[in-house]
Amino acid sequence: MLYSEERKKKILSYIDQHGRASVQELGEAFAVSESTIRRDLSELENEKMLKRTHGGAISKQSVNFEPSVIEKADRLLIEKQAIARKAASFIQDNDTVLIDSGTTTLALIQEIKLKNSLTVVTNSVVHAELLKESNHIEVIVLGGRLRHETQALVGPLTDQGLNLIHVDKAFIGTNGVDLHDGLTTPNLTEAATKRKMIEQSSEVFLLADSSKFEKVSFANFGEIESLDYCITDEQVNEQYQIEFEQRGVKLEIVPLQED
Amino acid sequence: MLYSEERKKKILSYIDQHGRASVQELGEAFAVSESTIRRDLSELENEKMLKRTHGGAISKQSVNFEPSVIEKADRLLIEKQAIARKAASFIQDNDTVLIDSGTTTLALIQEIKLKNSLTVVTNSVVHAELLKESNHIEVIVLGGRLRHETQALVGPLTDQGLNLIHVDKAFIGTNGVDLHDGLTTPNLTEAATKRKMIEQSSEVFLLADSSKFEKVSFANFGEIESLDYCITDEQVNEQYQIEFEQRGVKLEIVPLQED
DNA sequence: TCTATTATAATCATAATTAATCACATTCAG
DNA sequence: CTGAATGTGATTAATTATGATTATAATAGA
Incomplete structure (x- = not known):
């Protein structure tokens, strides 16, 4: 029975x-x-x-076929997709791009699938998993210890992997952006990895919706000046817009999704 | 009691x-x-x-209604679980184990979830993904290029990551086991990674169901003698049983799953 | 279209299984 | 030694899974 x-x-x-x-x-x-x-x-x-x-x-x-990883991601994508799409527009064929872990950059992965030939370096197993069937994209996963909280790969192995590479463009997520305290995230080890990512890229793009602004988290991983572009939504404070331009960071503002 | x-x-x-x-x-x-x-x-x-x-x-x-990754794996698990379970029985608390990519070792991941504290090193994003919610397990992902065919991480980055570590036990999958031609797999780069894995482990376990025996694939990654244990099912040729023992490899034979 | 057939949802009865409770025994700390 | 905490078994009311029944809904054929 x-x-x-x-x-x-x-x-x-x-x-x-x-x-x-x-x-x-x-x-x-x-x-x-x-x-x-x-x-x-x-x-x-x-x-x-x-x-x-x-x-x-x-x-x-x-109908059914995508894994739940994607389904879960999809809900977030609705919010973050506009920012991700803008970010993707900076990526050209044959670029080598570095994509940080996190939900905002996860939205970027979906956009990237549509690109032609591309090399993508990431420290997230989730991101890599989503790209596994994109045969036209060369995926490099940075090694490291898996942080169960964020599913990011971090630690000495990650940093050492980063030492071996240099990319055209890095797309970084963050928990806090503040004019005085710079870019911050809750975890020290993850911060070290983000810092290293910024070092190893010709151009650095920060993906941060307006809720991240005027927030300061625990561990700093760089100053505003270390960015080349910051992509955010239209609710960002006007003061930031002026200040960013003065500090040589191009602020890209995308309209909010209605939905 | x-x-x-x-x-x-x-x-x-x-x-x-x-x-x-x-x-x-x-x-x-x-x-x-x-x-x-x-x-x-x-x-x-x-x-x-x-x-x-x-x-x-x-x-x-x-029963698992988890992502399709696991569903696909589950069908294979039915066949390979007995071997995986035997392999898992060699793992002790606080061991550091290296787990190769591939479907047989994927079955091992399911078994490993039941263990207490453990450090697992793997070169497979799928394996890592399955362990992402096991907070009691420290997961280290080796970096590398993602091979879309097998979802394994391979290449110089992987080898370099392996250089940094040494594990107690390595669990390796294979496509071919042959007394004369040793251990073989279809891809040269993947073979190099497996070879390196064998080097970096105190004890080496080969997981290979009997269908892999007397098969020779393209790229060699080691000789029979480089193994410490080989775990297989009862349909393995008797000649192999004798020969393995002579060469100092402990052959562990598990009964076939009925059903 | 209309009618005959088939499938369904809703309801009820019942048997099995369970969660909740209590009582007892054992262990452990003070 | 005492008393609290834990693990266990027994008891019982509540829940669940199932099959049967029937009024309603959907489908297929004329």
Whole structure:
């Protein structure tokens, strides 16, 4: 006798394999009543694992296929995509770009997939995972210790990897941007990695939505002046706009997403 | 008489091995009341080690609705899990282990999640991704170029990362094992990485189901003698069993999974 | 279109399983 | 030694999974 979870799993794989199945057919196959099968199917439909039809169900294969990593990311993308798209517009064919870990830069990864030939260096396993099927993109993962909190790779191994490379453009995320305290993030080791990233790039782009401004976190990883570009949204304080230009940082402002 | 923690571990391995178990069955097996088993199971479920059902529990591996990475892996796990479980039994608390990329070693990752404190070094973003929520495990990702075909990290950056470390145990996968041609894999760069891994470990374990035997692939990454252990299934040729022992390699044979 | 057929959701009954509770035994710290 | 904390088993009320039933809804064929 199967537990309901086991049965549901088997129903799902049956439907994925055959493309479809009828309630009757499933009831016989698993020796349970049609009521039970109907309940199973509606639960599986709620979990978005298949599509219910009259008399049975069909596989969702064609729609369903992306991993949940991407799904989770997608929600954030809605907010951060405008900034990411702007950032992507600076990337040219055959560029070598360094992409920091974090949710804002994750949005950038989605944009980057659309590019042609490109070398992408990253210290995030999530970012790398998302690029794994983009055969036209050369992906270099910096080694390091996996920080479970942020899923970033950090530490001496990362820094040592960075020593070996130099990129055209680095896209860095941050927790705080402040005129006096510069660029800050909560973790000291991660800060050291970001600092090193800035060193190893010809041009440095900071991706920071307006909520990050006038925030100061624990560990500093650079001054405003170390940036070449800062990409943010239109709610950024006007004072920052003036000050950034004075300090030689190009401030790129994107309109907010309505949605 | 078992301590509850011991019992919980045994319940877990029983369920992982059989795929499922009923409360009654477990109560009888461990000579405790069903109440106790229910408490154990709900604790294990809280720790996300298994999935509770009415009447019992089922292994997470057979139920996992996680990202498609894992789903794809799961099908292979059924075949390779026995080998992986055997391999995992060699790992002790506080060991530093190196885990190669590949599907056989991916099965090992699932087993490793059950361990307590451990440092895991890997050159696979998929492996790292699967461990990202295991806070009790220190995960070190070797850097390198992402090979889209195998999702392994390879190349000079990987080798250089390996130079910095030395581990207690390395678990290596392979495409071919042959008495004359040694250990082989289709890609030259990946072979170089495997070779380096073998160098940097005190003990080397090869994970290879019997289908890999008497196969020769393109690039050699070591001789039989460079191994300490080879873990395989019972269909392995008897000649190999004799020869391996003569060459100082301990051959560990696990029974084939039924089902 | 209309009707006959089939599938469904909603409801109920029931049997099994469970969570919640209490009582008892053991362990551990003070 | 005492008392608190923990682990366990027994008891019982609540919950869950299931199948059966039936009124309603959807589909297919004329």
